[in-house]
Amino acid sequence: MSNLNEENNILRDTVREFCEKNLDEKKIEEEKIDNNINSLLASQGFMGAKISSKYGGSELDDISYHIILEEFSKYSPSIAMKIFMINSLYLPSVINTEYESYLQDVSSGKMNVSVDFMNNKYKLEYGNNINGTVENILNTDSENIVLFDGKTTIVNGPFKTREKDFMGFKGLKFGSIELNNKYNVIDKNSRKEKIMEDSYNDLSAIALGIISGAVDKAMDYSRVRTVFGAYLKNYEPLVFRLSEMYSKENILRSILYSNLDKYYTFNFAMNSIVEIARFSVNTHGGYGYFKDFGVEKFYRDAIILKSVFYGNSELKQLSNHVYSEKLTFI
Numbered sequence: 001m002s003n004l005n006e007e008n009n010i011l012r013d014t015v016r017e018f019c020e021k022n023l024d025e026k027k028i029e030e031e032k033i034d035n036n037i038n039s040l041l042a043s044q045g046f047m048g049a050k051i052s053s054k055y056g057g058s059e060l061d062d063i064s065y066h067i068i069l070e071e072f073s074k075y076s077p078s079i080a081m082k083i084f085m086i087n088s089l090y091l092p093s094v095i096n097t098e099y100e101s102y103l104q105d106v107s108s109g110k111m112n113v114s115v116d117f118m119n120n121k122y123k124l125e126y127g128n129n130i131n132g133t134v135e136n137i138l139n140t141d142s143e144n145i146v147l148f149d150g151k152t153t154i155v156n157g158p159f160k161t162r163e164k165d166f167m168g169f170k171g172l173k174f175g176s177i178e179l180n181n182k183y184n185v186i187d188k189n190s191r192k193e194k195i196m197e198d199s200y201n202d203l204s205a206i207a208l209g210i211i212s213g214a215v216d217k218a219m220d221y222s223r224v225r226t227v228f229g230a231y232l233k234n235y236e237p238l239v240f241r242l243s244e245m246y247s248k249e250n251i252l253r254s255i256l257y258s259n260l261d262k263y264y265t266f267n268f269a270m271n272s273i274v275e276i277a278r279f280s281v282n283t284h285g286g287y288g289y290f291k292d293f294g295v296e297k298f299y300r301d302a303i304i305l306k307s308v309f310y311g312n313s314e315l316k317q318l319s320n321h322v323y324s325e326k327l328t329f330i
Contacts, residue, residue, distance in 0.1 A: 026292075069205035093186065093195065136174075140174060161177050200266035210298050212253075215280060261321075274302045
């Protein structure tokens with residue numbers, strides 16, 4: 001049974017209204033998330049959703065946070081990813097360290113930050129400065145970045161960046177960062193594995209928003225598009241399949257907001273997201289690949305979300321959880 005209450009439903013309506021009034025999803029994809037959007041997100045408390053009120057954050061509970069991620073993902077998965085990086089990755093990286101005070105500027109939108117969650121290997125040199133190149137950074141226009149290079153390291157900008165094209169989350173700048181910067185070791189151990197594992201439900205909320213946005217687009221299109229004189233919604237094979245997708249969306253929403261096992265929720269979300277987003281594109285026919293219809297971004301972002309955050313490492317964690325012991329895989 002869902003744990004949502006009246007306050008949660010009010011929050012959902014508030015986020016939805018904010019998106020409808022303030023976000024141009026096509027403009028975000030083409031021109032990136034700008035300072036104006038950052039300021040708007042910060043002013044409404046979205047940027048610091050999980051950050052302590054001591055640092056100007058909203059200090060929301062998990063359910064409220066997941067509602068925010070879900071609703072933003074329906075309009076702009078890029079904005080949801082930005083909020084996720086701050087609250088699910090950066091916050092636990094700096095919490096209980098001397099750099100915790102940075103959260104004040106982060107929650108207010110004054111400081112743009114990133115966390116390198118894509119890389120596993122580095123060729124970096126440490127001296128007075130940290131030197132080297134880190135590839136595949138999302139949100140390269142940051143003033144501060146956390147690296148997980150066998151330990152947890154915080155590096156202050158400005159950075160020399162080289163922007164690249166990236167298939168997903170196009171509202172965020174992507175590329176490489178060339179480092180010759182001051183750095184500090186936050187933790188002699190890497191916090192990455194625990195942080196990523198703790199973020200399973202947060203990622204499931206983003207996946208749910210993408211799924212919901214894709215299903216809505218497909219269902220709306222089926223009501224207005226005619227083929228051979230009949231609306232798509234009258235073709236049984238398509239409608240049966242869409243209804244199946246809709247049921248999966250609602251199953252995921254139910255288990256996410258019922259505090260069921262995060263490992264099973266995450267696995268269900270990752271195994272549903274690409275299938276549903278792809279079918280939504282196919283429902284639109286050739287038009288599904290046109291940006292004007294607003295559905296192709298869900299497919300792109302679904303593929304990236306799954307490929308980056310779900311692989312053998314996550315399946316090993318799921319298996320260890322199922323067996324209630326750490327397995328030695330062959």
